[in-house]
Amino acid sequence: MVDVIIIGAGVMGAATAYELAKYNLKIKVLEKEHDVSNGTSKANSGIVHAGYDAKEGTLMAKYNALGNSMYEELCKEIDAPFKRTGSLVLAFSEEEREHLKQLYERGLKNGIPELRIIEKEEILKMEPNVSGEVVAALYAPTAGVTGPWEVTIKLLENAAINGVEVLTDAKVEKIEKLEKGYKVILTDGREFETKVVVNAAGLFADEINNLVSSKKIKITPRAGEYYLLDKVQGNLVNNVIFQCPTKVGKGVLVAPTAHGNLIVGPTASLTDDKEYVGNTLVGLDAVRAAAVKSVKDINFRDNIKNFNGLRAESDCPDFIIGEVEDAPYFFNIAGTKSPGLTSAPAIGLDVARMIVEKLGDVSKKEEHKKNRPQIHFMELSSEEKAEVIKKDPRYGRIICRCESITEGEIVDVIHRMVGAKTVDGVKKRCRPGMGRCQGGFCGPRVQEILARELNKNLDEIVQDKVGAYILTGETKK
Known part of the structure; x- marks a missing residue:
């Protein structure tokens, strides 16, 4: 029997494995795909959000603020890319200015530092390629960009260096409750017994939860289509450029990437298919139409790739984090749509703490080994x-x-x-x-x-x- 099985090798499972690997525990990570970081953690904006958007008092607000504060040091530690670019939420009318004020007040309640509402002259001085129709903006200097798959892979690499076993092509079919712990059964017939299960299965976290709990949850994928532009467009903006958010998301952004490209997107449309990530002409047209409202001079002929990322939209308005009420020693990390990537380091740290406290009598390792240097x-x-x-x-x-x-x-x-x-x-x-x-x-x-x-x-x-x-x-x- 192992101590902990983590289901899912996306950024949530990776962050949890990284933190648990600091303790004297026997841990396995199970990933159904042929490689790690193959789902939502591979296909997203790569934005480290400042934290003004989430409603105060929610887990989203808590983990966003904490996660943002952890990113710079964490990425140095594991050798993953990170740039603290700052972000601007643009308002194009006095009505939208009122929305900026609401975001600003919410940001203050969430403890987000250095927020300011700035006027057109300062915006255009900071970002000369932003549309001249802008009226005001919420400036958040703590926002940034990262490489989401690199963060995930490097966290798992470090976990493996410190003794965690990472198994791919390991799809969970069934979970049985034992007198103490759980038996996790894979589609290929392999079976593992464990004291603790961590459900970090992303889009499939509802299916894993529903194998053991009567407290059912439902996750519906929300598709987001993107343009990735060549590096010749990478200096078009310096900050992450948002528009005022809507009920379904933060809207279409224009942002530099951690590697010097320009990313534009996403759309936000619900779908029933958790596997399909194709692009549509309607979706890409919608991205272009929205993006040029923020930055008129985007040259979409420099597009080098389109992609579609699926976000886990649960039937709960907040993240679902923690031990399941009717399934002791079973911990959920579910419904982690945006700002999930930003929140992951803080969620991993907190869930690891919960597990260590639940198990009791768990000692910390004397040495936590670092990743072998990677030559760039x-x-x-x-x-x-x-x-x-x-x-x-x-x-x-x-x-x-x-x-x-x-x-x-x-x-x-x-x-x-x-x-x-x-x-x-x-x-x-x-x-x-x-x-x-x-x-x-x-x-x-x-x-x-x-x-x-x-x-x-x-x-x-x-x-x-x-x-x-x-x-x-x-x-x-």
Whole structure:
């Protein structure tokens, strides 16, 4: 029997595993997909929200404020990208100015520092490409941007370094209550007994909860479609640019990414399909129409990728966090729509505390090991590059020309803890294929390197999921 099983290897499961790994506990993380960070944690805005939007007194407000304050130090600790850019909520009328005042007052109640309402002249000085029709804005300097899949992967990597076992292709089918603890049964027949279950299954957290509790919850996916623009558009704005939020979300944003691109989106439409993440012409047209209200000079011809992310919209207006009333030792992290990414470090910390207190007599480890340093070759000085190449010539071979990613970096992420085993897995960990050509040139080389390093045939290497084959067979001998 293990101490804790965490179901789901998105950012919530990762943050919880990271915190629990600081204790002398036996922990497993179960992920139904072929890689970690493959759901909502892969496809979102990457925004670290300041925290003025959530209603005061809610878990959203509590964890947003705490999570934001943790991000900078956490990302330094695990070597994940983070930039404290600041954000602006734009008002285009005096009526919307009144809404800014409400957000400002709410932000003060939530304990958000340095909030200001600023006027048109200061806005345009700060952001000259914002529409001249702007009247006022709520400025929140503590907002920022991160790489959501990198945060997730690095948290899990650190958890694994500190003894957590991370299993992929591990879909939970059934959970049985035992006299003490639970038996978790997978679709492939594997069974694990555990004292504690953490349900961090994202869009599927309702299905996991409903296996053990009479307190049923329901999660409906909310789809959000995006444009990701080339880095030539990355300096169009410096802050995260919002419009006044609506009842269904924070609206279409225009923002720099942690890696220098420009992201525009999302839409907010409910769907019944928890798996479908395709784009629609209607959705993308809606993003463009809304975005140009904020920033008129976006050149959508520099678009390099469209994607659709699904958010977990539960039938509860707040996050669902904590031990389930009629299922002792079963903890939910559910309904964590925006600001879920921002809140994740604080939620992980708090849920870990709850579990340690519930188990009792749990000691903290004397040493918490850090992640092995990851070389980001193009960020090195000329002298540092020469030294790295001297030690490993593979760092001198550029594989991805768009992002300037070397063979050495790709080999490294394949062999790290919770390492890459798919083309998209490499892409998430060190960015080959993230640039203008989206893997058109480097994709086949990444596939070859994966096959070589994993000792597999080329046609065994998939894009992302099991069955997402790239090659089907030879055309000539």
